[in-house]
Amino acid sequence: MIHSLFIINGSGDVFMEKHWKTVVGKSICDYFFEAQSKCANSEDVPPVIATPHHYLINIFRNSLYFVAVLTNEIAPLFVIEFLHRIMDVFEDYFGECTETSLKDNYVIVYELLDEMLDSGLPLATETNILKELIKPPNIFRKVANLVTGDNTNISNTLPSSQLSNIPWRRMGVKYTNNEAYFDLIEEIDAIIDRNGTTIMCEIQGYIDCCVKLSGMPDLTLSFVNPRLLDDVSFHPCVRLKKWESERVLSFIPPDGNFRLISYHIGSQNTISIPIYVKHNIQFREGSNGRFELTVGPKQTMGKTLESVVIECAMPKSVLNCTLTPTQGKSTFDPVKKNLVWDIGKIESNTQNTTRLPSLRGNIVLSTGQPIPESNPILNVRFTLNQIAISGIRVQRVDMHGEKYKPFKGVKYITTVKKGRFQIRT
């Protein structure tokens, strides 16, 4: 089971430790530091490290390492999932999970860690329940505490929902405005080769919900084209049997924000990519290298491409770039060799190729350095609102079990996660 947890910041300080069983000396982290020192990048530390008496499982997120110490055989995914869950809870409580925010709230951090794990076994990991046990910090409560002189963030009552069959929802929820919002977000994950052929294109989709409904609502959400969804993972609230038989999502939602479903649409399905990039990059001696990019929309179904950004990690031998964009602005970081072109919006009706955003200019190589053999990879990011690129649409959302009429809204967003859309040049 999870024996101890060490939280380590970017500069290698162990600034928080928690032991659920006996105390394990901080020196155990030396094994971690040793592994870390062998890696070029902070994210390259192997997740599982064996030491003579313990195993260390770590995750790297928000430039913090969470290192769990185990003494016996336990599923590593169990630990990794749990560590991520801890981070999720911290983010939920403090708005962000950073060294400062953890230190600012270390009492709550400790109480949370204590409540989440009991001698290595997860206890309560749903924020809904935790928030009933341990109140999150907020300004309002601080003021209230000052006035009443009461200063505690621990609740004296047992969360009623913890033991019900629906542990994710608390009892007695009441809202004056009953509303349920569903954001259907799709992230494109693609590799395009230098001829513009799609090598791989996949979609990772989510439905993130914000449900504020009183009582015990029982929701049913159905899709226009559920057959697209064959690789899904659901929030525990979804009734799996109902999905298997009728292809509808039937669930009693948690209160507040949660991810209802995440799905994956693999490369077997044909996916039309809504953007194209024309490129011409040539490295030559001195300052004669040429760099030319043109970006345009493709099959966007009348929607505007927004927040388009292209990043390019230049080879080490590049000294500088002198580039002028026709739209947006471009910057080159000569230390990190990173080129960023922030384009902004591209209207879908920009058919006239001369009006398409482009970036042109020269590349200057350091003298004496060899000419790079391969061209850099372009990383593209963009957002497309009001459309899910896979074509998935929600047909209807129904509510049973409660009498009031809620407000329901569904929003579609197609976007790209940083670094997941790559164009080889």
Place this chain on the structure above:
Amino acid sequence: MTDSKYFSTQRKGEIYELKAELNSDKRERKKEALKKVIASMTVGKDVSQLFPDVINCMQIDNLELKKLVYLYLMNYAKTQPEMAILAVNTFAKDCNDPSPLIRALAVRTMGCIRVEKITEHLCEPLRKCLKDEDPYVRKTAAVCVAKLYDINQQLVFDQGFLDLLKDLLSDSNPMVVANAVAALSEISEQSPQIQVFDLNGPTVNKLLTALNECSEWGQVFILDTIANYPPKDDKDAQSICERITPRLAHANSAVVLSTVKVLMKFLELIDPNSEFVQNLYRKLAPPLVTLLSTEPEIQYVALRNINLIVQKRSDILKNEMKVFFVKYNDPIYVKLEKLDIMIRLTNSNNIAQVLAELKEYATEVDVDFVRKAVRAIGRCAIKVEPAAERCVNTLIDLIQTKVNYVVQEAIVVIKDIFRKYPNKYESIIAILCENLDSLDEPEARASMIWIVGEYAERIDNADELLEGFLDGFKDENNQVQLQLLTAIVKLFLKKPTETQELVTKVLTLVTQETDNPDLRDRGYIYWRLLSTDPKAAKEVVLAEKPLISEETDLLEPTLLDELICHIGSLASVYHKPPNTFVEGRFIMKKKLPFRTGIHHEYEDITTMQTNQQQQQQQVVISSNVGSLIDDFDILGPMSNTSSTTMNTFEHTQQQTSSAIPNLLDDELSSILGLDSNVGGHQTPMMNTNTSLPINRLTTSTGNDLDDLFGDINLHTGPSSISFSSPNTLVLPKEIWVSAQKGKGLEISGTFARRNNQIVMEMDFTNKALQSMNDFALQLNRNSFGLTPLQPLQILNPLFPNQTIPIQLILNANGPIMKMDPLTNLQIAIKNNIDIFYFNCIVPIHILFVHNGEIDKMTFLQTWQDIPENNEIKYQLQNINNLSIDDLQNKLRLNNIHTITRTIIEQKEMLYQTIKLTNGIFILIELKITPGNRTIAFSLKTKVPDVANLIIQAYELILSSN
């Protein structure tokens, strides 16, 4: 106002201030002080001096304060056990608090305090909490049992907490069930020898019901537990699979992977061609792919497991190649794993795509990754023959980039390609030779030298090239030196006229100026070969090389099967069985179940395996209890560590098969070089040589015994069989150890079944001149798990010429190892003189149990269920011409039960059953024609191995008077 201020207190005298504050009257100040104390504790400062002051705060009736104090207690109670006792009263009070939250908190904290004196006081509150009306308290208490077990195992047994915990498996609240499962799994993780779960149909059913409703973490524990359940048959396996398949869609990756583990394990039991399996394959792929779009750490663990799954059942992911394509910003550990799986999934359909990707990767910046990509291209060439040429061209392109490490890797893989496709791509040698100077890594140099030596006849300046290498001979790596020696000898054999000088030079160098014995020995061998019989030298050195296999880096199948049972665990990440890296712990070896109906010969092994798990556990329990087996210590090291030694024994046996090729490889390459897997005639010779010591080790007892047995058979022919009792047939005693072999001790013995117990009856006779004492006996693991119920007890010394009869009751639930023949039993007897090992045969009818009767319908059903080809027919002779009634009686005395008797076509039909101690049923049909002494005998059992033994038993019983 944030909590970070607590971190800044690092002044001198801080402790005294805190002390004063803790003792303050104001609750607020106390709390502030406590928070500071906890903060200091958090950052690892020692605040243990404040123990009494903190304990004082415990009385206050405030939950937050209580929690803080409890936090402190958990940390420091161990260092101040005397003080910790002060807290006991408060704990006891809190355990009766009306608030379930406080009750739970108290029992939880008490469990975390690892002080023996406190633990004593924990038992009563814990027992109450396990039966608390509030499920929150019950589920907390369940975990507390596991904690207590960690501190004091004996207490858990004595207080019956284990049974209380098992009762919770049937709790109405799924969270309680999940925690009970978690606690039980943790206990069984700590003591695998204890049968913690009674995994049977009803329990699994309960778990499956709880699975739908409990928390995600509980689901992981439940699934991992179900994975250890041996399904009764394929239908059972299938129905469990159906019930857990929806879990594949769970958002928690640990749940998904545990589900995959259960499915992969149970799939073994189901007909691979059935529609069900095909459907399941389709359902398995998407969740595995989904794991790859999560956090990199999860991807890594998932990829390590996918690697196993692909090796076991490549069909599942055969269409998913693209998800394994590497992103340039993947962490390096993900990249390397993806690459490995790509190669495993490569086939002639997708090779073009894969190759294009690999070429792309070979131009990346990360050196490790690039190297691996280049190697991968080589592996593709070896695996997919039609694409070999394309791969070679790609490699040539890469060599022409002149990037140093790329060239070196390429040369290493090209060597393998030459081995796989001899005489096909030698035209590229010229290109390789151009890069000779840039090679600075030993492996690449050795590979290049091998190529030059192997194709010396086609390289005009081979002698110059090799001579060039020879100049810096002494500075070379050992691998390169060996290779160079062999290459020059090869060159000499091919072009003897021009290279005589070179070969003399190298031989002198290695035999006279080197300290490395391998190198020197190899030099001498070549020298001797060349000088005495050049023809033989040619045969050895230039022999045809065996082709290298297509799949590289495959895990050995038994290891793979074991790892499949550990999917999702650390073992699956390391690709090593748990016992190799979990130190000091006896880990039960897990095996994949076998499907019935096809693998008959394995069937009994699996049932035995499951038995074994139970049996072994009992053995160790008693040693934990510390009484029964203590006497065994007189047997010295052997008994002390019996389970471990046997384990390693079995292990070495298992490894011999895999070890031989390795040994062979090493051995050969150290004598003859990398290139000298010298084909046909040489290999078997090496083989026997290397495996010989191992054989000797494992069979030494057996060999001696064979001789012994020869003797015995001379003395006691089969004619001397007689009955000693009207009950079960008992064979007369045979001499097991002659006085000569036993250094004066003569042992004769036999087996009998008395009062439904197996009894080993022996006579010990002292034929030496001195008295003997300190007797002890041990049975090796055997097919039926026979172990002595009690240790051998001989209280008085055995005087010269004295004989004492000994009866040793055996039970059949010890550890199991399949013997050949099945009824063979290896015995070790020790006395003050020596230890003697011998074998004897347990007559199988001794193992027939009295309750082997089944009703007619079950008989009929079972008879039909067993496939036709499991039926064994035989002609029995009714030597004594017994009447049918007598025959029936006689058989019944030996626990062969007649189920029914009918007359069909004027023939008497007898249907009989036998049940063995390990639960195997044998069904027999006797067809007796009146007046004819020949009885038509036919037998059906799921375990055909025992058939011959049964026939022998019948003959023995029928021929007895």
